Amino acid sequence: MNDDVPRETVILVLKAHGVTVTxxxxxxxxxxxxxxxxxxxxxxIVGHRIVVGFARKFGVPAHLFWHPEMMPDExxxxxxxxx
Amino acid sequence: xxxxxVMESNQVTAFARHETQxxxxxxxxxxxxxxxxxxxxxxxxxxxYATAGTSLEDVKRRFEMGLCETMQIHFNLFGNLxxxxxxxxxxxxxxxxxxxxxQQYIQVSVHEFPKRKQDQPSPFPFPFGGIRxxxxxxxxxxxxxxx
Numbered sequence: 515m516n517d518d519v520p521r522e523t524v525i526l527v528l529k530a531h532g533v534t535v536t537x538x539x540x541x542x543x544x545x546x547x548x549x550x551x552x553x554x555x556x557x558x559i560v561g562h563r564i565v566v567g568f569a570r571k572f573g574v575p576a577h578l579f580w581h582p583e584m585m586p587d588e589x590x591x592x593x594x595x596x597x
Numbered sequence: 598x599x600x601x602x603v604m605e606s607n608q609v610t611a612f613a614r615h616e617t618q619x620x621x622x623x624x625x626x627x628x629x630x631x632x633x634x635x636x637x638x639x640x641x642x643x644x645x646y647a648t649a650g651t652s653l654e655d656v657k658r659r660f661e662m663g664l665c666e667t668m669q670i671h672f673n674l675f676g677n678l679x680x681x682x683x684x685x686x687x688x689x690x691x692x693x694x695x696x697x698x699x700q701q702y703i704q705v706s707v708h709e710f711p712k713r714k715q716d717q718p719s720p721f722p723f724p725f726g727g728i729r730x731x732x733x734x735x736x737x738x739x740x741x742x743x744x
Binding site: 517544549553 | 646650651671
């Protein structure tokens with residue numbers, strides 16, 4: 515079972531949940547929510563443990579990183595087909 | 598020379614001076630390295646910070662750069678590291694110790710950040726005491742669990 519998540523999906527789900535995510539260059543990502551601030555050099559594929567850590571730190575339901583189409587209508591980005 | 602700020606959190610000690618607009622931070626961190634699916638994870642044991650990489654060397658590079666930049670942005674936004682110097686939940690790194698593909702040897706390396714030339718801005722705004730990487734091993738499990 516491959517639990518890796520593409521970097522773009524990680525960013526999409528975080529943003530949909532009100533987390534401020536700014537990208538600078540190919541890999542630098544700054545993630546801000548309230549007083550939780552982290553800068554990462556994220557690779558194209560992000561492993562399971564890092565994703566679960568992001569979910570905890572930034573208050574995002576973890577399963578949505580693997581199933582972003584399950585996001586509620588009010589926050590689901592256009593183009594994602596609901597499951 | 599007195600520091601404006603001295604913060605200690607178990608293994609982490611940070612010193613900061615604000616009056617000169619520079620921050621001198623000294624950290625000695627224990628960082629656990631492990632496989633995470635098809636990638637690698639570097640998880641600090643003393644700071645709630647972890648990052649991913651594509652290989653062992655790659656995850657070290659990303660960890661060092663991301664950590665430096667995270668501390669810099671904390672100084673920029675908050676003027677200190679008080680929102681950052683927290684330990685990760687134990688269950689997060691304890692789980693790493695149980696990874697099936699734990700490597701059976703210890704690797705310890707200390708990374709000094711390069712000295713910058715006078716006309717060259719440093720990608721690392723302040724020096725570290727070093728980063729001590731620990732490969733997950735049976736020996737480490739025993740040491741961490743019994744210490």
